Amino acid sequence: MKKLIMTTSYQGLPLACYWNSITKNILLISQRHELTVFTCFGFFKAKKTLKITPKIAIEMHFRKLSKEKIGIIMLKIKGVLLKAQAIDISSGDKVALASLNYQQLVAR
Amino acid sequence: MQHDMTQAIIDWQQGEAASQENMYLIIYDQLRTLASSQRRKVAQKFGEQTIEEHINSTTAIVHEVYIKLEHANNEQFSNRKEFFLMIARTIHNILVDQARKNAAQKRQVELTVLDERIDDDINMAVFEQSQQMIDLGNALQLMETQFPRQAQSMQLKYFGGLLVKEISALLAISISSAEKDIAFAKSWLKLRLSE
Numbered sequence: 001m002k003k004l005i006m007t008t009s010y011q012g013l014p015l016a017c018y019w020n021s022i023t024k025n026i027l028l029i030s031q032r033h034e035l036t037v038f039t040c041f042g043f044f045k046a047k048k049t050l051k052i053t054p055k056i057a058i059e060m061h062f063r064k065l066s067k068e069k070i071g072i073i074m075l076k077i078k079g080v081l082l083k084a085q086a087i088d089i090s091s092g093d094k095v096a097l098a099s100l101n102y103q104q105l106v107a108r
Numbered sequence: 109m110q111h112d113m114t115q116a117i118i119d120w121q122q123g124e125a126a127s128q129e130n131m132y133l134i135i136y137d138q139l140r141t142l143a144s145s146q147r148r149k150v151a152q153k154f155g156e157q158t159i160e161e162h163i164n165s166t167t168a169i170v171h172e173v174y175i176k177l178e179h180a181n182n183e184q185f186s187n188r189k190e191f192f193l194m195i196a197r198t199i200h201n202i203l204v205d206q207a208r209k210n211a212a213q214k215r216q217v218e219l220t221v222l223d224e225r226i227d228d229d230i231n232m233a234v235f236e237q238s239q240q241m242i243d244l245g246n247a248l249q250l251m252e253t254q255f256p257r258q259a260q261s262m263q264l265k266y267f268g269g270l271l272v273k274e275i276s277a278l279l280a281i282s283i284s285s286a287e288k289d290i291a292f293a294k295s296w297l298k299l300r301l302s303e
Contacts, residue, residue: 008165008167009165009167072133077171079178080171080174080175080178081129081132081136081170081171081174082167082171083167083170083171084132084133084136096137097133097134097136097137098136098137098138100133100134101112101134102111102112102113102115102116102130102134103112105130105133105134106119106126106127106130
Protein backbone atom coordinates (compact mmCIF):
# COMPACT_ATOMS: atom_id res chain seq x y z
CA MET A 1 0.00 0.00 0.00
CA LYS A 2 2.67 2.50 1.03
CA LYS A 3 5.66 2.35 -1.29
CA LEU A 4 8.98 4.08 -0.79
CA ILE A 5 9.58 6.25 -3.84
CA MET A 6 12.77 8.10 -2.98
CA THR A 7 15.08 8.98 -0.16
CA THR A 8 17.63 11.71 0.01
CA SER A 9 19.02 14.25 2.41
CA TYR A 10 19.32 17.99 2.34
CA GLN A 11 21.88 19.73 4.52
CA GLY A 12 22.02 16.66 6.71
CA LEU A 13 18.24 16.34 7.04
CA PRO A 14 16.90 12.98 5.84
CA LEU A 15 13.94 13.01 3.48
CA ALA A 16 11.78 10.05 2.54
CA CYS A 17 8.94 10.05 0.08
CA TYR A 18 6.17 7.43 -0.05
CA TRP A 19 3.39 6.76 -2.56
CA ASN A 20 0.10 5.36 -1.35
CA SER A 21 -1.05 3.14 -4.18
CA ILE A 22 -4.66 3.06 -2.95
CA THR A 23 -5.39 6.70 -2.17
CA LYS A 24 -2.68 7.90 -4.61
CA ASN A 25 -1.38 10.37 -2.08
CA ILE A 26 2.24 11.26 -1.44
CA LEU A 27 3.74 11.30 2.01
CA LEU A 28 6.93 13.21 2.70
CA ILE A 29 8.69 12.49 5.97
CA SER A 30 11.63 14.30 7.44
CA GLN A 31 12.57 13.54 11.03
CA ARG A 32 9.49 14.52 13.04
CA HIS A 33 7.81 16.40 10.20
CA GLU A 34 5.25 14.92 7.82
CA LEU A 35 3.42 16.21 4.80
CA THR A 36 0.68 14.56 2.77
CA VAL A 37 -0.01 15.72 -0.76
CA PHE A 38 -3.42 14.80 -2.17
CA THR A 39 -3.41 14.12 -5.89
CA CYS A 40 -7.12 13.34 -6.32
CA PHE A 41 -6.37 9.71 -7.16
CA GLY A 42 -3.40 10.73 -9.25
CA PHE A 43 -5.32 12.95 -11.63
CA PHE A 44 -4.28 16.42 -10.58
CA LYS A 45 -1.17 18.48 -10.39
CA ALA A 46 -0.34 19.21 -6.77
CA LYS A 47 2.19 21.20 -4.80
CA LYS A 48 2.76 21.60 -1.08
CA THR A 49 5.58 22.88 1.11
CA LEU A 50 6.97 21.31 4.25
CA LYS A 51 8.88 23.62 6.54
CA ILE A 52 11.50 21.55 8.32
CA THR A 53 13.51 24.30 9.99
CA PRO A 54 12.97 28.07 10.03
CA LYS A 55 15.33 28.26 7.07
CA ILE A 56 14.58 25.07 5.15
CA ALA A 57 11.34 24.41 3.30
CA ILE A 58 10.96 21.46 0.98
CA GLU A 59 8.48 21.75 -1.87
CA MET A 60 6.77 18.58 -2.97
CA HIS A 61 5.43 18.68 -6.53
CA PHE A 62 3.32 16.11 -8.34
CA ARG A 63 2.32 16.15 -11.98
CA LYS A 64 0.61 13.54 -14.07
CA LEU A 65 1.61 13.07 -17.67
CA SER A 66 -1.26 13.59 -20.02
CA LYS A 67 -2.74 10.39 -21.51
CA GLU A 68 -0.29 8.27 -19.52
CA LYS A 69 -0.49 6.43 -16.25
CA ILE A 70 2.76 8.05 -15.20
CA GLY A 71 3.25 10.66 -12.53
CA ILE A 72 6.36 12.65 -11.67
CA ILE A 73 7.20 13.43 -8.08
CA MET A 74 9.69 16.23 -7.51
CA LEU A 75 11.33 17.62 -4.43
CA LYS A 76 12.37 21.23 -4.82
CA ILE A 77 14.12 23.81 -2.68
CA LYS A 78 13.21 27.42 -3.47
CA GLY A 79 11.89 26.23 -6.81
CA VAL A 80 15.08 24.40 -7.76
CA LEU A 81 14.88 20.65 -8.36
CA LEU A 82 16.53 18.53 -5.68
CA LYS A 83 15.35 15.08 -6.67
CA ALA A 84 12.79 13.66 -9.08
CA GLN A 85 11.24 10.28 -9.70
CA ALA A 86 8.64 9.09 -12.16
CA ILE A 87 6.18 6.43 -11.05
CA ASP A 88 3.47 4.24 -12.45
CA ILE A 89 0.38 5.76 -10.85
CA SER A 90 -1.56 2.52 -10.48
CA SER A 91 1.16 0.30 -9.07
CA GLY A 92 3.57 2.83 -7.58
CA ASP A 93 6.46 1.21 -9.42
CA LYS A 94 9.37 3.44 -10.31
CA VAL A 95 9.77 4.51 -13.93
CA ALA A 96 13.13 5.78 -15.21
CA LEU A 97 12.97 9.42 -16.19
CA ALA A 98 15.37 8.63 -19.03
CA SER A 99 12.69 6.42 -20.57
CA LEU A 100 10.38 9.40 -21.02
CA ASN A 101 10.58 11.57 -24.09
CA TYR A 102 9.96 15.27 -24.47
CA GLN A 103 6.67 14.78 -26.28
CA GLN A 104 5.28 12.85 -23.30
CA LEU A 105 6.27 15.70 -21.00
CA VAL A 106 4.74 18.48 -23.05
CA ALA A 107 1.58 16.64 -24.18
CA ARG A 108 -1.67 18.29 -23.03
CA MET B 109 17.25 12.14 -26.93
CA GLN B 110 19.14 14.48 -29.30
CA HIS B 111 15.97 15.72 -30.92
CA ASP B 112 14.26 16.02 -27.49
CA MET B 113 17.07 18.14 -26.15
CA THR B 114 17.10 20.44 -29.16
CA GLN B 115 13.33 20.89 -28.96
CA ALA B 116 13.51 21.53 -25.21
CA ILE B 117 16.17 24.20 -25.70
CA ILE B 118 14.14 25.89 -28.45
CA ASP B 119 11.02 25.91 -26.24
CA TRP B 120 12.97 27.25 -23.28
CA GLN B 121 14.34 30.10 -25.38
CA GLN B 122 10.88 30.89 -26.67
CA GLY B 123 9.82 31.34 -23.06
CA GLU B 124 7.42 28.36 -22.99
CA ALA B 125 6.09 27.88 -19.48
CA ALA B 126 7.36 24.69 -17.84
CA SER B 127 9.86 24.06 -20.64
CA GLN B 128 12.75 24.60 -18.26
CA GLU B 129 11.40 21.98 -15.86
CA ASN B 130 10.79 19.57 -18.75
CA MET B 131 14.34 20.00 -19.93
CA TYR B 132 15.68 19.39 -16.44
CA LEU B 133 13.63 16.20 -16.23
CA ILE B 134 14.88 14.97 -19.62
CA ILE B 135 18.53 15.36 -18.64
CA TYR B 136 18.01 14.35 -14.98
CA ASP B 137 19.17 10.71 -15.20
CA GLN B 138 22.07 11.60 -17.49
CA LEU B 139 23.10 14.38 -15.12
CA ARG B 140 22.99 12.05 -12.12
CA THR B 141 25.21 9.51 -13.89
CA LEU B 142 27.59 12.30 -14.83
CA ALA B 143 27.68 13.84 -11.37
CA SER B 144 28.17 10.45 -9.77
CA SER B 145 31.13 9.56 -12.01
CA GLN B 146 32.71 13.00 -11.55
CA ARG B 147 32.35 12.77 -7.79
CA ARG B 148 33.96 9.33 -7.80
CA LYS B 149 36.79 10.49 -10.04
CA VAL B 150 37.56 13.53 -7.89
CA ALA B 151 37.34 11.49 -4.70
CA GLN B 152 39.70 8.84 -6.12
CA LYS B 153 42.16 11.34 -7.48
CA PHE B 154 42.18 14.00 -4.81
CA GLY B 155 40.78 12.16 -1.79
CA GLU B 156 37.35 12.08 -0.15
CA GLN B 157 38.31 15.02 2.06
CA THR B 158 38.30 17.43 -0.88
CA ILE B 159 34.55 16.98 -1.18
CA GLU B 160 32.66 18.65 1.62
CA GLU B 161 29.92 16.75 3.39
CA HIS B 162 27.05 18.78 1.97
CA ILE B 163 28.26 18.19 -1.58
CA ASN B 164 29.16 14.58 -0.87
CA SER B 165 26.25 13.08 -2.77
CA THR B 166 25.11 12.88 -6.35
CA THR B 167 21.80 14.56 -5.47
CA ALA B 168 23.65 17.53 -3.97
CA ILE B 169 25.82 17.99 -7.07
CA VAL B 170 22.81 17.76 -9.39
CA HIS B 171 20.98 20.30 -7.20
CA GLU B 172 23.99 22.64 -7.36
CA VAL B 173 24.06 22.27 -11.16
CA TYR B 174 20.37 23.23 -11.34
CA ILE B 175 20.96 26.24 -9.07
CA LYS B 176 23.78 27.39 -11.38
CA LEU B 177 21.61 26.79 -14.44
CA GLU B 178 18.81 28.87 -12.88
CA HIS B 179 21.22 31.75 -12.49
CA ALA B 180 22.56 31.24 -16.00
CA ASN B 181 19.14 32.02 -17.48
CA ASN B 182 20.47 34.96 -19.43
CA GLU B 183 23.43 33.04 -20.72
CA GLN B 184 22.56 32.16 -24.27
CA PHE B 185 23.07 28.69 -25.61
CA SER B 186 21.52 27.84 -28.89
CA ASN B 187 22.20 24.14 -29.19
CA ARG B 188 23.09 20.89 -27.42
CA LYS B 189 26.80 21.53 -27.78
CA GLU B 190 26.67 24.79 -25.86
CA PHE B 191 24.31 23.30 -23.31
CA PHE B 192 26.54 20.28 -22.61
CA LEU B 193 29.59 22.51 -22.45
CA MET B 194 27.81 24.67 -19.90
CA ILE B 195 26.90 21.59 -17.84
CA ALA B 196 30.46 20.25 -18.05
CA ARG B 197 31.83 23.63 -16.96
CA THR B 198 29.31 23.87 -14.16
CA ILE B 199 30.24 20.47 -12.68
CA HIS B 200 33.91 21.33 -13.02
CA ASN B 201 33.41 24.72 -11.36
CA ILE B 202 31.50 23.20 -8.45
CA LEU B 203 34.37 20.81 -7.74
CA VAL B 204 37.07 23.48 -8.20
CA ASP B 205 35.16 25.94 -5.99
CA GLN B 206 35.02 23.23 -3.37
CA ALA B 207 38.78 22.73 -3.64
CA ARG B 208 39.35 26.52 -3.40
CA LYS B 209 37.14 26.67 -0.31
CA ASN B 210 39.11 23.85 1.32
CA ALA B 211 42.39 25.59 0.53
CA ALA B 212 41.08 28.87 1.98
CA GLN B 213 39.91 27.09 5.13
CA LYS B 214 43.31 25.50 5.47
CA ARG B 215 45.01 28.90 5.21
CA GLN B 216 42.59 30.28 7.80
CA VAL B 217 43.44 27.44 10.16
CA GLU B 218 47.15 28.11 9.66
CA LEU B 219 46.71 31.79 10.48
CA THR B 220 44.56 31.35 13.55
CA VAL B 221 45.83 28.16 15.14
CA LEU B 222 49.57 28.47 14.83
CA ASP B 223 50.41 26.18 17.70
CA GLU B 224 47.90 23.52 16.81
CA ARG B 225 49.72 20.49 15.52
CA ILE B 226 46.94 17.92 15.73
CA ASP B 227 45.87 16.48 12.40
CA ASP B 228 48.51 18.56 10.70
CA ASP B 229 49.39 15.79 8.28
CA ILE B 230 45.76 15.29 7.30
CA ASN B 231 45.29 19.04 6.81
CA MET B 232 48.38 19.20 4.63
CA ALA B 233 47.16 16.29 2.49
CA VAL B 234 43.78 17.99 1.96
CA PHE B 235 45.51 21.25 1.13
CA GLU B 236 47.76 19.60 -1.46
CA GLN B 237 44.81 17.77 -3.06
CA SER B 238 42.77 20.99 -3.19
CA GLN B 239 45.75 22.83 -4.64
CA GLN B 240 45.93 20.25 -7.45
CA MET B 241 42.27 20.92 -8.30
CA ILE B 242 42.88 24.68 -8.32
CA ASP B 243 45.96 24.27 -10.55
CA LEU B 244 43.96 22.09 -12.92
CA GLY B 245 41.16 24.70 -13.00
CA ASN B 246 43.61 27.50 -13.75
CA ALA B 247 45.39 25.47 -16.44
CA LEU B 248 42.05 24.67 -18.11
CA GLN B 249 41.12 28.36 -18.11
CA LEU B 250 44.40 29.17 -19.85
CA MET B 251 43.91 26.38 -22.35
CA GLU B 252 40.44 27.72 -23.17
CA THR B 253 41.96 31.00 -24.30
CA GLN B 254 44.85 29.44 -26.25
CA PHE B 255 43.29 26.24 -27.63
CA PRO B 256 39.51 26.59 -27.32
CA ARG B 257 38.52 23.50 -29.33
CA GLN B 258 40.93 21.21 -27.52
CA ALA B 259 39.77 22.61 -24.17
CA GLN B 260 36.14 22.01 -25.14
CA SER B 261 36.88 18.42 -26.16
CA MET B 262 38.67 17.86 -22.86
CA GLN B 263 35.83 19.34 -20.80
CA LEU B 264 33.20 17.35 -22.64
CA LYS B 265 35.18 14.14 -22.17
CA TYR B 266 36.22 14.46 -18.55
CA PHE B 267 33.66 16.77 -16.99
CA GLY B 268 30.78 16.12 -19.35
CA GLY B 269 31.42 12.36 -19.45
CA LEU B 270 30.69 12.14 -23.19
CA LEU B 271 32.10 9.52 -25.53
CA VAL B 272 34.54 10.50 -28.27
CA LYS B 273 31.94 9.92 -30.98
CA GLU B 274 29.46 12.12 -29.10
CA ILE B 275 32.10 14.85 -28.79
CA SER B 276 32.87 14.65 -32.49
CA ALA B 277 29.17 15.01 -33.28
CA LEU B 278 28.72 17.93 -30.89
CA LEU B 279 31.77 19.83 -32.09
CA ALA B 280 31.19 18.85 -35.73
CA ILE B 281 34.66 17.37 -36.13
CA SER B 282 35.83 13.90 -37.12
CA ILE B 283 36.34 11.19 -34.51
CA SER B 284 40.09 11.15 -35.13
CA SER B 285 40.24 14.94 -34.69
CA ALA B 286 38.39 14.62 -31.40
CA GLU B 287 40.81 11.91 -30.27
CA LYS B 288 43.78 14.05 -31.29
CA ASP B 289 42.30 17.08 -29.48
CA ILE B 290 41.88 15.08 -26.27
CA ALA B 291 45.40 13.61 -26.52
CA PHE B 292 46.83 17.08 -27.16
CA ALA B 293 44.87 18.60 -24.27
CA LYS B 294 46.05 15.82 -21.93
CA SER B 295 49.73 16.27 -22.73
CA TRP B 296 49.40 20.07 -22.67
CA LEU B 297 47.84 19.90 -19.22
CA LYS B 298 50.42 17.39 -18.01
CA LEU B 299 53.22 19.68 -19.15
CA ARG B 300 51.56 22.75 -17.65
CA LEU B 301 50.89 21.07 -14.29
CA SER B 302 54.40 19.66 -14.01
CA GLU B 303 55.98 23.13 -14.42
